Amino acid sequence: MPKEFSLEFKQLAFSIIDFIEKEKNGPSIPLNNVTDRLVAILGISRRSVFVLKSEMKQLKEDQEEFVRFTRSSSTSLSPTPLPPAKRSGRPKAQLTNFEKDTIRLTFHLLLKDKMYPTVENLLSTLLSQYPEFPIQSITSLRREMKALGFKYRKTNKAKILMDSVAFQAQRAAYFRKIDQLRLNNSILYYHDETWLSRNEEKAVVWFDDQGYGRLRNSQGKGQRLAISALLSQNGFHLRSLDIFKCDEVHSMDSNHFVTWMDSAASTLRSEHGKTTKIAIIIDNAKWHNKLTPESEPPKRSWKKQLIADWLTTRKIKYELYMTKAELIQLAFAHLPPKEFLVDKVASKYNIEIVRIPVKHCVLNPIELGWSGLKNYVRRQNVHFSLNDVEQLCNEWLAACTPEHASGYFAHVYKQEEIFKTADKYVEEIEDDLIDSEDDADHDTSNDDDDVDD
Structure with a gap:
């Protein structure tokens, strides 16, 4: 039975066979030009050849040293490449923010249905609901729940997971604010950012038996575009759309965002007139929460005199003999209310900024829009040019109709009701659930090993 070869080996072998057959009548590349011959034979770049030759040289030297050390009589030193290091066990699941929020939402669905979570x-x-969800085991889910801020708390009936009090409080304040804005017929714009790379492509395609199927051969994501946008019931607000090139991480910062907000808020106010109530809902990205100089607290890295000046400016009395640590503690006891730069900029145009609770992106309808945008770009991106990606973005965003946007909003309304119902139910039954003698809002030490949840 003929031996089966891997696809990678076949591709290398075909390249070598093709080169040798072309040299039946003599070398096509001079024999003394070793590097160029290897490039042609292996079908790789000159740099890759140099890297391989360097690695082979190092392996030879290591083996020669080993022979001298062991006084081996072996004279054949054919270097054996070291296999790449392998991690033992199953790779850790990497969840997107949307998948993390799906866990939180499902948790509250159970509460809504009066099931212990x-x-x-x-x-x-x-x-x-999601058969292909990245987490497939109880151990991995338990680990992720802890990372998301869920706590184990003892109850009179069972040991169950409870959502953080901080999250419950944030949701209550947020829903109260949003309901009031809707009651007042305010126009709501939801904001978010996303990123797309030049090499966006379909995640799954058909491959033939030779390994062909992808439209690009390069590796990596390449340059990226940052997209900052507003979404209302009428669709994306195209006049305020901000698309710009950035690096592989992203280059959004507070200065860029505040400048964009100033322009966007001015545009919205001019479009809707002076009296229309407008609110922009944003998330808690760090560049959204830059404090004004007046409300910025002192930092431990500051010199002692700078902290003293901070106290003096705010007419807070202190003693000259106080240490730096005492001055910082005094300052923290008299911190002014937080004031965010972006809120201050929007207020110039009588526009209110509202923040979605931390780690609750499922409450932002624009997330569904981003999913549609990325799917469209990945299907249509065949030239892998950043300009093409930008054009595709503009095409899809302009084609997002009020019907599409209404669907996104309707979905979010359902999520809001799930959270509201679940939080209300938890508050009603919490007295019966929590053991007053052991109301510890922290992880128990042995919950992973000894107790089934």
Whole structure:
């Protein structure tokens, strides 16, 4: 039975065979031009050849040293490349923010349906709704729940997961504010940023038996575009759309965002007139929450005199003999209310800024829009040019109709009701759930090893 070869080996072998057959009547590249011959034979770049030759040289030297050390009589030193290091066990699941929020939403779905949110119930519900969800085991889900801020708290009936009090409080304040804005017929714009790279492509395509199927051969994501946009019931607000080139991480910062907000708020106010109530809902990205100089607290890295000046400016009395640590503690006891730069800029145009609770991107309808945008770009991006990606972005955003936007908003309204119902239910039954003698809002030390949840 003929030996089976891997696709990678076949591609290399075909390249070598093709080169040798072309040299039946003599060398096509001079024999003394070793590097160029290797480039042609292996079908790789000159740089890759140099890297391989350097690695082979190092391996030879290592083996020669080993022979001298062991006094081996072996004279054949054919270098054996070291295999890449392998990690033992299953790779850790990397969740997107949307997948993390899906866990939180499913948790509250269980509460809404009056089911104890144990890890077993949570995992079975997740997998019944999303069979390909990245987390497939109780252990991984338990680990992710802790990372998301869920706590184990003892109850009179069972040991269950409870959402953080801070998250519950944030949701209550947020829903109260949003409901009031809607009641007052305010125009709501939801904001968010996303990023797309030059090499965006379909995640799954058909491959033939030779390994052909992808439209690009280069690796890596390449240059990226940052997209900052507003979404209302009428679709994306194109006049305020901000698309710009950035690096592989991203280059959004507070200065860029505040400048954009100033322009966007001015445009919205001119479009809607002086009396229309407008609110922009944003998330808690760090560049959204830059404090004004007046409300910025002192930092430990400051010199002692700078902290003293901060106190003096705010007419806070202190003693000259106080140490730097005492001055910082005094300052923190008299911190002014937080004032964000972006809120101050928007207020110039009588526009209110509202922040979505931390780690609750499922409450932002624009997230569904980003999903549609990325799918469109990945299907249509065949030239892998950053200009093409930008054009595709503009095409899709302009084609997002009020019908599409209304669907996004309707979906978010359902998520809001799930959270509201679940939080209300938890408040009603919490007295019965929490053991007053052991109301510890922290992880128990042995919850992973000894207790089934």
